[in-house]
Amino acid sequence: MIVVTGASKGLGRAICERLIEKNIEVFGLARNVEDVPFSSMSCDVSSYESVRVVAQHLKKRAVKVTGLVNAAGIASMNLAVTTPQSVAQKIINTNLLGTIYCCQLIAPLMLRNKHGSIINFSTIAVVLGLKGESIYAASKAGVEGFTRSFAREMADFNVKVNCIAPGPIDTSLLKGITAEQINKIVSQQIIRKQFKPDSVADLVELLIDGRSDSLSGQVLHVGGA
């Protein structure tokens, strides 16, 4: 079973749908799972206790968890000096701490099997240093650093940990960003085109697949950076 956070919409939802299409069992996590048409559970990843309840639920069900996709994330495009403290806190709590909590609590379910793949999410904004995304980029830079170290910690248990860093993918996260702004970011990618959620799902599929066993601690930039 693959556990996917942020499963109710955007990239997380697209990833779940792709995995289900490939007959891979998925367990989706999201704050609101009312409209999620597959196996799921409500979870606020920014709350350690909420994630712990999910981990205990999975442990009790004795399901074999072989993967974790940390797709839950929020963004607020704004200059750091005009971003309210509460928003900055929420971004760090969800993007960085949410990823850490899920790794801390779901990874132990994979250690026993000595097999697994964890996929975290960063952003192209980290390497490009995009204006107006400093707090978002900071949270994701933290995810990249965490991924590299955590990959080493998990290596003895044959659990791979990698990170996907997309550019501006066509999802609800881009709400409020103009086409001009998107084009400006896309023009800085090596492959200068805006990718769809499907391209990210392709990478997730690859990283979950046994054929990518040689990859761990890596950041894969969608579109290249």
Added chain:
Amino acid sequence: MNTQNSIVNTVFSQIQHLLDDKSRSVTEDMPLIGGESVLDSMKLVELCLALEDTAAEIGFEFDWTSDATMSRSRSMFRTAGSLAAEFISQMETKK
């Protein structure tokens, strides 16, 4: 009391099983974390998984991920004795 002693022995024997020096005996005050720890971090995780199995055989769920059990100052991993005490405490509460 006998049950408690037997659980302490089980926990200690699981620790001993993971020691590099098998001739060394496990004592109450043997540190499991920190600079003088007898186990590296990977062995500590293996110990937790083994204790999960033991707990399942006895009939309760051993939790090593809660905030309280992981807190350094109150950590159950301070010593072999504190780990055995935590294991017994969880057994008595949850069983």
